[in-house]
Amino acid sequence: MPDQHFTELAADRIALRRFAPADLTIFVTYRSDPDVARYQGWDAPYPLADGEKMIARLLDTHPDTAGEWFQYAMVLRSTGELIGDCAAGTDQQDPRQAEIGFTVRPEYQGRGYATEGTRTLLRYLFGARGKHRVAARCDPRNTASARVLERLGMRCEGHLREAVWEKGEWADELCYAILDREWADRAGPAPAGCPD
Numbered sequence: 001m002p003d004q005h006f007t008e009l010a011a012d013r014i015a016l017r018r019f020a021p022a023d024l025t026i027f028v029t030y031r032s033d034p035d036v037a038r039y040q041g042w043d044a045p046y047p048l049a050d051g052e053k054m055i056a057r058l059l060d061t062h063p064d065t066a067g068e069w070f071q072y073a074m075v076l077r078s079t080g081e082l083i084g085d086c087a088a089g090t091d092q093q094d095p096r097q098a099e100i101g102f103t104v105r106p107e108y109q110g111r112g113y114a115t116e117g118t119r120t121l122l123r124y125l126f127g128a129r130g131k132h133r134v135a136a137r138c139d140p141r142n143t144a145s146a147r148v149l150e151r152l153g154m155r156c157e158g159h160l161r162e163a164v165w166e167k168g169e170w171a172d173e174l175c176y177a178i179l180d181r182e183w184a185d186r187a188g189p190a191p192a193g194c195p196d
């Protein structure tokens with residue numbers, strides 16, 4: 001596979017790289033923030049053991065494996081500091097389709113990092129990984145997340161009413177997607193180091 005030795009995708013201010021064991025403390029700390037966990041699939045506090053297990057699995061996993069999610073560590077290129085993560089899950093039935101997600105540490109939010117990281121991930125998925133369609137889901141109350149997806153040109157294809165039971169309540173879900181040809185129509189040149 002072309003990316004068996006995947007290391008990183010570089011953009012202007014950030015890079016997406018593999019998680020390493022040294023990322024554990026910061027990763028578990030920001031996942032344990034109740035505001036970060038609010039619309040996500042885990043509860044705060046996020047257990048250290050779960051972080052250890054996840055990072056261990058990602059050390060040698062191919063980032064584009066059918067039926068699996070791959071979490072990319074988002075770091076500042078200037079300092080190497082871990083500021084969040086982006087994720088992509090490859091569809092089990094048809095690996096030409098993927099779903100994405102993202103998280104930024106509270107102290108780094110509001111500076112365009114989620115937008116830059118997710119744009120980098122979309123370039124990789126539609127470029128080197130040859131995806132046809134990339135989707136994302138978010139709770140309509142998570143306006144920061146919806147704005148990131150819309151800023152990147154993802155189309156809201158539906159508002160599902162009380163479609164998921166999450167954290168003790170039925171929650172609505174917005175479904176977003178973008179196709180390869182739509183991305184090509186709006187994407188600029190790939191950032192340095194982005195292998196597409």
Ligand SMILES: CC(C)(COP(=O)(O)OP(=O)(O)OC[C@H]1O[C@@H](n2cnc3c(N)ncnc32)[C@H](O)[C@@H]1OP(=O)(O)O)[C@@H](O)C(=O)NCCC(=O)NCCS
Nearest residue numbers: 036039102103104109110111112113114115138144145147
């Ligand atoms: C959703 C989340 C990832 C957004 O992260 P973020 O880094 O703050 O997002 P961005 O900075 O890219 O965008 C937020 C704001 O920064 C502004 N911004 C500042 N500098 C910017 C730049 N250089 N480029 C783009 N936007 C910039 C944007 O205008 C935007 O403001 P707006 O939404 O009012 O238009 C973050 O709130 C988070 O981690 N939430 C918890 C986890 C979560 O819910 N994840 C999504 C699950 S679906």
